Amino acid sequence: MDGVRAESGQGRQRRREASIDDVARLAGVSGQTVSRVANGRSNVGAATRERVLAAMSELGYRPNSAARALRSGRFRSIGVIVFTLHSYGNLRTLEAVAAAATERRYTITLMPLTRPTHADVGAALDRLVEQAVDGVILLVESHLAGTDGAGLRRGIPLVVVDSWSADRPAVVDTDQFTGARLATEHLLDLGHETVRHVAGPRDSYSAGLRLQGWRDTLRARGRPVPEPIHGDWYSDSGYAAGQRLAAEPGLTAVFAANDQMALGVLRALTEARLRVPQDVSVAGFDDMPEARNFVPPLTTVHQDFTAVGATAVHALVQEIEGGPPAEYKEITPRLTVRASTGEPAVRRPGTSLPAAGG
Amino acid sequence: MDGVRAESGQGRQRRREASIDDVARLAGVSGQTVSRVANGRSNVGAATRERVLAAMSELGYRPNSAARALRSGRFRSIGVIVFTLHSYGNLRTLEAVAAAATERRYTITLMPLTRPTHADVGAALDRLVEQAVDGVILLVESHLAGTDGAGLRRGIPLVVVDSWSADRPAVVDTDQFTGARLATEHLLDLGHETVRHVAGPRDSYSAGLRLQGWRDTLRARGRPVPEPIHGDWYSDSGYAAGQRLAAEPGLTAVFAANDQMALGVLRALTEARLRVPQDVSVAGFDDMPEARNFVPPLTTVHQDFTAVGATAVHALVQEIEGGPPAEYKEITPRLTVRASTGEPAVRRPGTSLPAAGG
DNA sequence: CTCAAGAATGTTGACGTCAACATCCCTGTA
DNA sequence: TACAGGGATGTTGACGTCAACATTCTTGAG
Numbered sequence: 001m002d003g004v005r006a007e008s009g010q011g012r013q014r015r016r017e018a019s020i021d022d023v024a025r026l027a028g029v030s031g032q033t034v035s036r037v038a039n040g041r042s043n044v045g046a047a048t049r050e051r052v053l054a055a056m057s058e059l060g061y062r063p064n065s066a067a068r069a070l071r072s073g074r075f076r077s078i079g080v081i082v083f084t085l086h087s088y089g090n091l092r093t094l095e096a097v098a099a100a101a102t103e104r105r106y107t108i109t110l111m112p113l114t115r116p117t118h119a120d121v122g123a124a125l126d127r128l129v130e131q132a133v134d135g136v137i138l139l140v141e142s143h144l145a146g147t148d149g150a151g152l153r154r155g156i157p158l159v160v161v162d163s164w165s166a167d168r169p170a171v172v173d174t175d176q177f178t179g180a181r182l183a184t185e186h187l188l189d190l191g192h193e194t195v196r197h198v199a200g201p202r203d204s205y206s207a208g209l210r211l212q213g214w215r216d217t218l219r220a221r222g223r224p225v226p227e228p229i230h231g232d233w234y235s236d237s238g239y240a241a242g243q244r245l246a247a248e249p250g251l252t253a254v255f256a257a258n259d260q261m262a263l264g265v266l267r268a269l270t271e272a273r274l275r276v277p278q279d280v281s282v283a284g285f286d287d288m289p290e291a292r293n294f295v296p297p298l299t300t301v302h303q304d305f306t307a308v309g310a311t312a313v314h315a316l317v318q319e320i321e322g323g324p325p326a327e328y329k330e331i332t333p334r335l336t337v338r339a340s341t342g343e344p345a346v347r348r349p350g351t352s353l354p355a356a357g358g
Numbered sequence: 359m360d361g362v363r364a365e366s367g368q369g370r371q372r373r374r375e376a377s378i379d380d381v382a383r384l385a386g387v388s389g390q391t392v393s394r395v396a397n398g399r400s401n402v403g404a405a406t407r408e409r410v411l412a413a414m415s416e417l418g419y420r421p422n423s424a425a426r427a428l429r430s431g432r433f434r435s436i437g438v439i440v441f442t443l444h445s446y447g448n449l450r451t452l453e454a455v456a457a458a459a460t461e462r463r464y465t466i467t468l469m470p471l472t473r474p475t476h477a478d479v480g481a482a483l484d485r486l487v488e489q490a491v492d493g494v495i496l497l498v499e500s501h502l503a504g505t506d507g508a509g510l511r512r513g514i515p516l517v518v519v520d521s522w523s524a525d526r527p528a529v530v531d532t533d534q535f536t537g538a539r540l541a542t543e544h545l546l547d548l549g550h551e552t553v554r555h556v557a558g559p560r561d562s563y564s565a566g567l568r569l570q571g572w573r574d575t576l577r578a579r580g581r582p583v584p585e586p587i588h589g590d591w592y593s594d595s596g597y598a599a600g601q602r603l604a605a606e607p608g609l610t611a612v613f614a615a616n617d618q619m620a621l622g623v624l625r626a627l628t629e630a631r632l633r634v635p636q637d638v639s640v641a642g643f644d645d646m647p648e649a650r651n652f653v654p655p656l657t658t659v660h661q662d663f664t665a666v667g668a669t670a671v672h673a674l675v676q677e678i679e680g681g682p683p684a685e686y687k688e689i690t691p692r693l694t695v696r697a698s699t700g701e702p703a704v705r706r707p708g709t710s711l712p713a714a715g716g
Numbered sequence: 717c718t719c720a721a722g723a724a725t726g727t728t729g730a731c732g733t734c735a736a737c738a739t740c741c742c743t744g745t746a
Numbered sequence: 747t748a749c750a751g752g753g754a755t756g757t758t759g760a761c762g763t764c765a766a767c768a769t770t771c772t773t774g775a776g
Binding site: 387388389390391394401402403406425427428429430431 | 723724725726727730731732733
């Protein structure tokens with residue numbers, strides 16, 4: 001048909017892309033031969049191959065991935081379900097996942113969540129399955145409380161990053177526990193009697209692990225374990241926590257569960273005229289690039305998000321391509337010491353620590 | 359590998375998803391009727407519809423998007439090409455784009471770039487076209503120097519966010535110029551003689567506009583226009599710039615082209631024992647959430663990234679669905695004043711400074 | 717009671733690709 | 747010269763969906 005309307009020459013009409021048959025016709029061969037050339041098969045004559053390639057480039061042929069997917073049942077696409085990118089860890093992990101997937105010639109289909117509930121994750125998963133992905137990476141840090149994750153099985157490979165446990169599918173994560181231990185030990189080694197903790201949200205898996213790492217370290221050394229203060233990962237909550245802490249006599253060291261909250265703590269302490277690190281030492285977790293330029297530069301636990309992302313993709317692709325489900329894998333973090341931590345000031349006689357839970 | 363293994367009953371074998379025909383058979387109707395039900399057509403008897411829906415849910419039927427795409431030529435997917443997510447603006451824009459697209463039931467295909475060169479953008483675009491998207495949003499802030507963008511036409515709708523100009527397709531952006539003017543005027547209105555500028559990279563389009571906004575404002579008021587210092591958007595470069603600025607006598611006000619660099623400036627000034635805002639006022643651009651908790655809290659230009667993302671998606675979808683190409687659209691930013699800016703010290707006798715933080 | 721009109725449902729084929737199978741032709745050996 | 751062997755190329759059909767068209771059934775006016 002001559003096209004339904006004429007209008008201006010504008011290519012408004014989704015001009016049919018050149019198909020394999022168009023190329024075949026132009027090159028004077030069969031569609032199958034074109035397909036062979038397109039897929040780099042060897043059993044095509046050199047001259048023919050040349051002719052086909054010429055025809056392809058003349059027509060600007062690109063294989064239609066929908067047709068390929070329909071035929072093969074594979075999409076070469078990975079779905080990523082993510083709640084918020086405001087949290088530095090999620091962001092970096094997503095970035096690493098995207099890079100790793102691209103390298104393997106997989107495409108990333110991003111599925112944002114409005115709420116991190118179990119129902120929403122399920123809905124997102126459904127949309128992804130429908131939307132043609134070969135596997136899914138779940139980047140939603142939270143326990144999804146009250147759930148065992150069983151409801152999330154959809155018959156396609158699933159890798160969970162930085163999240164819950166029960167009935168867990170393949171999981172990749174930073175070793176949060178060790179990271180927290182490193183930070184806490186560092187502060188104790190500097191001579192602090194104990195360390196206060198500004199924790200992440202209660203329903204967060206990694207926040208829980210960091211809290212445990214901190215608490216177990218204190219216990220192992222026989223130090224008092226003060227009540228942690230829970231924040232929501234963001235700097236405002238760190239500020240609020242910092243205000244409470246600043247009011248406590250005897251405060252000398254704070255370990256915040258991430259850098260963003262540490263920033264808020266720093267502000268609160270500074271505004272309370274407490275000097276860091278002379279009066280109070282502060283450590284964070286994540287090592288976001290900005291942490292180097294906090295005032296003062298922040299001692300923090302460095303996470304290798306690139307490794308986390310690459311590992312997650314590796315595990316997922318392996319499963320997609322027929323391998324066995326990957327097992328649990330942890331990436332080891334390391335401590336980066338900067339100016340925000342130091343030895344405690346000379347303790348004034350008679351100063352005692354606040355009681356836990358007070 | 360043991361290849362065709364038996365294993366446990368686990369559904370390891372990519373079990374064929376139920377197709378429309380499976381549902382049809384179970385419900386005792388034709389495939390077409392199932393299709394009609396699946397697409398919510400009205401011309402289906404109530405009883406039949408019930409039966410079909412029951413069969414669907416029993417089989418867990420989900421339409422195969424590859425087949426749909428093949429038949430319709432539409433994928434309901436939007437490609438997003440992005441260079442780095444380390445820049446807060448890109449991140450937020452991506453997030454907003456993803457949310458807006460999801461709302462319209464479009465999927466996001468993320469295509470990260472290893473380098474922001476013209477060739478790489480072209481390659482990414484090719485992959486996206488092939489990978490089945492209906493349109494593309496380009497989120498690569500840079501001039502892509504020496505290029506007119508013409509080479510990027512691929513016959514599919516393209517919307518460019520926050521980037522260059524020549525032969526530009528539909529473009530959405532914050533009104534960077536006005537934003538910079540707001541910040542600069544704010545500082546001048548406080549009584550500063552002039553304002554120093556820590557600019558973004560030279561090849562960045564928005565950095566250029568912010569620089570222009572700053573310069574034009576100074577000129578319009580007949581103020582001296584000092585040489586700008588160029589950074590790379592990240593806090594380290596802000597720190598370096600801040601160190602240079604701190605050494606200058608007579609420095610009273612700095613406008614950084616984004617918050618991350620402003621953070622570095624704050625650190626450098628603080629380390630040089632210059633007080634903010636008593637000695638030097640500092641303003642940023644972006645209003646990232648952390649800016650509220652800088653020390654001191656940062657006066658900055660608030661960008662409505664949500665609007666930018668939503669507008670971009672709106673424009674793109676409109677074009678995808680047959681509407682006319684959208685034209686240039688700018689989102690107006692506004693200034694958020696916090697504690698990092700104030701009157702210059704020791705101007706007139708009797709002027710009292712705000713007692714920040716204390 | 718007849719028949720037109722419209723509603724409900726079924727049948728066919730095409731979208732683009734590629735595995736499986738079918739041909740065709742060349743080469744070298746008996 | 748005849749024919750097996752193998753490489754090059756062509757033909758067919760199926761993947762799942764849905765528009766277009768075909769058929770069947772229902773209803774009510776005349």
